[in-house]
Amino acid sequence: MTATRRLVIVGGGHMGLAIIRGLLGGPAGPELVVVERSAARRELLAELDGLTVVAHLDLADGDFVVLAVPPQVFAEFADAERHRFTPGTPVLSVMAGLTAETIATALGTTQVVRSIPNTPSEVFQGMSVYHAGPQVSAETTAQAEALLGVIGRVLRVDREELVDDATAICGGGPAFVSYIVDAFCQFAAARGFGEAAGREMAVQVFGGTATLIAESGKPPMQLCHEVMTPNGTTERGIAAFDAAGLKGSILTALTAAAQRSRELARPHGPGCAVG
Numbered sequence: 001m002t003a004t005r006r007l008v009i010v011g012g013g014h015m016g017l018a019i020i021r022g023l024l025g026g027p028a029g030p031e032l033v034v035v036e037r038s039a040a041r042r043e044l045l046a047e048l049d050g051l052t053v054v055a056h057l058d059l060a061d062g063d064f065v066v067l068a069v070p071p072q073v074f075a076e077f078a079d080a081e082r083h084r085f086t087p088g089t090p091v092l093s094v095m096a097g098l099t100a101e102t103i104a105t106a107l108g109t110t111q112v113v114r115s116i117p118n119t120p121s122e123v124f125q126g127m128s129v130y131h132a133g134p135q136v137s138a139e140t141t142a143q144a145e146a147l148l149g150v151i152g153r154v155l156r157v158d159r160e161e162l163v164d165d166a167t168a169i170c171g172g173g174p175a176f177v178s179y180i181v182d183a184f185c186q187f188a189a190a191r192g193f194g195e196a197a198g199r200e201m202a203v204q205v206f207g208g209t210a211t212l213i214a215e216s217g218k219p220p221m222q223l224c225h226e227v228m229t230p231n232g233t234t235e236r237g238i239a240a241f242d243a244a245g246l247k248g249s250i251l252t253a254l255t256a257a258a259q260r261s262r263e264l265a266r267p268h269g270p271g272c273a274v275g
Ligand SMILES: NC(=O)c1ccc[n+]([C@@H]2O[C@H](COP(=O)([O-])OP(=O)(O)OC[C@H]3O[C@@H](n4cnc5c(N)ncnc54)[C@H](OP(=O)(O)O)[C@@H]3O)[C@@H](O)[C@H]2O)c1
Pocket: 010, 011, 012, 013, 014, 015, 016, 017, 035, 036, 037, 038, 041, 067, 068, 069, 070, 071, 073, 077, 094, 095, 096, 097, 116, 117, 118, 119, 171, 172
């Protein structure tokens, strides 16, 4: 990333801030600038050391742009800011749904890498998936991968449509997991554990299981069966999951999220992301 003059992050919302926090906590890099139109948000961002906060975009040679505005406002952003981009301006999009081609055409740069990171980037536990087409230079691809690598793991995919599926798995994943962790916390609270104790148990179970799956290399369902003593307590719980169709519900939710990502790419589809 040494060739980069500044990293300009457009949009300092939840995802933009997670990336900023991750980058600020990582090794020293180029100057970090955030462009944020909300005054209240700028005030919050201004509390972070090492970050330049501005209200309006201004680009110069050598700047690397990270687009972290909602896909629904991208068309308006592109109309207003297109003149600041050159055909070689390197751009990393983290916007759900919008294709690299849509972004490239709207901004007039060929150098668009499309990615989907997630909010655990804030604590260096991100999982980002990206696609760089053949028109993107090796340098821009390397810059994008290095940036995402500072905030977690990175996976490159050779078909852009896989970024839509990764949007469900990785982008939305932290919300889906938090939703389930909340159910564990609710149960603990209902049984009389204090809030902190319930949270500690739930978080340690999810974190510990994720580490066990990663380090053992065993298939998740093998680890599931290793806990299920015949006619025991866990078997009863899994039977309740199966009776409620929980796995089917999760697959339905992931399919719906990936479908929504594809909808956001359509100029006149639901949400009218572009045009
Ligand atoms: N949240 C996630 O976990 C996640 C994960 C992966 C990818 N993403 C992607 O990341 C992007 C941002 O999501 P988010 O959850 O961070 O949304 P968010 O919390 O709503 O943040 C977006 C921020 O961008 C600002 N903004 C809008 N237009 C702008 C402009 N023209 N110039 C400068 N700032 C502008 C918004 O200000 P106003 O409030 O004033 O509009 C808001 O503060 C989306 O494209 C989303 O698909 C999010």
